[in-house]
Amino acid sequence: MKSAFFTVSLFYTFFILVSCGTTNKIEALRPSPSNDAPIVFKNKTSFVTMPITISLSEIEHQLNKKLSGLIYNDSLINDDKTEMKIWKTAPILLSEKDGNIVSVIPLKIWAKFKYGTDFLGLYDTREISLNGTITLNSTPQLTNWKLTTKSKIEDFAWSDSPTILVAGKKIPITYIINPTMRIFKEKIAKKIDNAIDRTCDFKPHVLNVIEKLSVPFMTSERYESWFKMVPIELYVTEAKLSKSKITMEMGLKCNMQTMVGQQPKNGFDASKITLKPVSSIPEKTTASVVAVSTYESASSIVTKNFQGQEFGSGSRKITVQKVALWHKDGKIVIALDVLGSINGTLYLVGIPNYNAISKEIYFDQLEYVINTKSILIKSANWLMQETILSKIQENCRYSIIPNLEEGKQSLKPYLTNYSPMKGVFVNGVLNDFEFEKVELTDKAIIAFITTSGKLKIKVDGME
Template sequence: MKTFLVVFTLLFTILLTVSCGTAKKVEAIKPAPSNDNPVVFKNKVSFISMPVEITLKELEQQLNKNVTGLIFNDSILNDDKTEMKIWKTAPIKLSEKNGNIISEIPLKIWAKFKYGTDFMGLNDTREINLNGIITLDSKTHLTNWKLTTTSKIEDFEWSESPTILVAGKNVPITYIINPTLTLFKSKISKKIDEAIDKTCDFKPHVLDALDKLSNPILTSEQYETWFKMVPLELYVTEAKLSKTKIMLNMGLKCNMQTMVGQKPKNGFDAAKIVLKPVEKIPDNTTVSVVAVSTFESASKIVTKNFQGQEFASGSRKITVQKVDLWQKDGKMIIALDVLGSINGTIYLSGIPNYNPITKEIYFDQMEYVLNTKSVLMKSANWLLHGTILKSIQENCRYSIKGNLEEGKQNMKPYLNNYSPMKGVFVNGTINDFEFEKVELTDKAIIAFITTSGKMDIKVDGLE
């Protein structure tokens, strides 16, 4: 009986020891994040074609709004023996000739003139009314956001030759009126140039369009993915006139961002936009986009990878219940909550990288952080074996292939005649995304992606 008790006690002690050994508590020190600042990340520059078009018909309409009624008034008779008032009698008509704007302006002219000599009062005055059409030839320029013109008189056609009745005869008086018309021609040219200058100020229209385009666009409601454009500079070529429209080819230098989470702010600052003249703007567009994965969302995906996975060495094994990710000193910290032969949290570090074949983010050069390594050497050195560490590393990855394709599909509606405001249309095509690099911030994993294609933001009209 005594022998039985001794054996029972010995077996109980062994079982207790084994039982305690299979559920050791790991208490490794948690590596603190570098800091808790908001997400800040770098952007690469993108260029987008931004043609601005104004039809001659629309310019014609705006000119007729700005040039109305009495357009010339000379009420002094004694300086040149002529008084004159001129009205626009019908709408101005615009056309194109040899790359210049041709303006036809129907006019009504009232004139009073003095003829004869002042000697002994041998003079008289006469009033006449006549109609004519003046034709202007205007060369276009682009100056400080404005379409300006330099106009000259191409022709002045009388509806009938101006005459007065003297002693029963029609006496031509063109020689009397024409000197005054010479002065009038320079003034009417200047007035039309001023009207075009006032009408064709592109700055408010372009800046308003850029402000609207800078509003973040929700591209995926499910993942709270936002696309945002940040304009930096505008490049512009000289204005060109075709048969029916005036064209300015602008190039927009901007940053493009893709963000995950709350709606970002519109940071557009019109005061910082500079218009720079250039000779040529390339047609092809290279778009640089950043895809932001918050540590929280990435942690959830990686946690799913470990479901149903066991990591074993002989009879010892663990399962991963939860994964948390954060950044410390430029490396990713991977915290694994484990159950099994040991219980607790172990910490590893790695450098995020990208596999272009599988389109996955993974963590390279993975190793246990120093304190965790020291703890495991004392309590569970079997986890330090390279095969187990490699198996853990294989699960610490997540694919962004679907995100890239979804991002491409989500962008398509905004590249097919998308209009954020009246008169502004966005069109374009994009090729497959190409991954460039991964960077860490204090809040997220930033994937830099580039794609080529063509994109234009058309500003159509002056309203």
């Protein structure tokens, strides 16, 4: 009797010790309470090279849209003894010649001149009417996204003979005005330059394009992933005019992120973007992408890996109902809620790693702990057989790289004649993603990936 009592006591003592040890280990695996602090990580900046082409026809379109009717009005005659009005009578035509802009501008000019002497206030005025087409040769310069020109009038082609108003009658003065056109040339050219300066400021359009490209968009419904670009600095070279196109190199310094879960906010702020002029820009785009996966999102995806699968040996089988992941002491804890021959929770603890062949994040050096309502802990040893455990481990994978590959396909529409706004077109190509490393925070698994490629932006036909 004493022997039987001793045996039962020893059994329960062993059971309690094992249970207490397991409970303590499970307690150590449980996550700390979460907070609402944002996920913080260090991200390498990316540099996106974007050559920009602005067609001369686009500048012509913008110039004609902004300049119509009366384009210049100087109603003060006492400052320089000249009063002048200039009307544009037909569309301006632009062309390129030896790197300069040639403008053909149909104009009507009315001018009043005050002449005489200060002595006794003896003054008289004369009105002159000019109607014809002016040809200007302009040296262009695009600085800080603003087109400026320095123009010289090359030719006048009169549609009507220049006249002067005398005693209420218009008297032709072509033979007089042609030799004296130098009086008008500098003033008219300057007014046209000022009009171009006011009209051809492309900076707001460029920032608008960058803002459109900064809007987070979904790259994969399956993985609930979003791509986000955060601009930091914008670089631009001097513009060159050739073959009726203005070309320049633009470089965008930015951060790139892939977020898994809810749609991230667009943090674009045009006032915080620095614009810097540079002499040259590297041809190659280098992108360092951060893939951020919250543990909640990772848990949801890994749970899907176990759907419809049974694990076991003979008549003893289990199914995984739910998976939860969290970070603990530099490792990942994977909690599997199971039903079947065992009802309880299986805990796997491991370190995230990367499989270059399958392009997956997996959990290496897995250890296990069981919390179960079964009578004896050791009765679940069958579950830890090498073949069963390896099958379970195979499903404990979180596929970030295939997610990005799918995201790459989703990016194609944004790299193939993508038009974020009317008259602006983006084209480009991205190379394969290359894995760098995985880091853990208390809220997320963060994978660092790099890629390279090229982008081009064409401006033609904006409203």
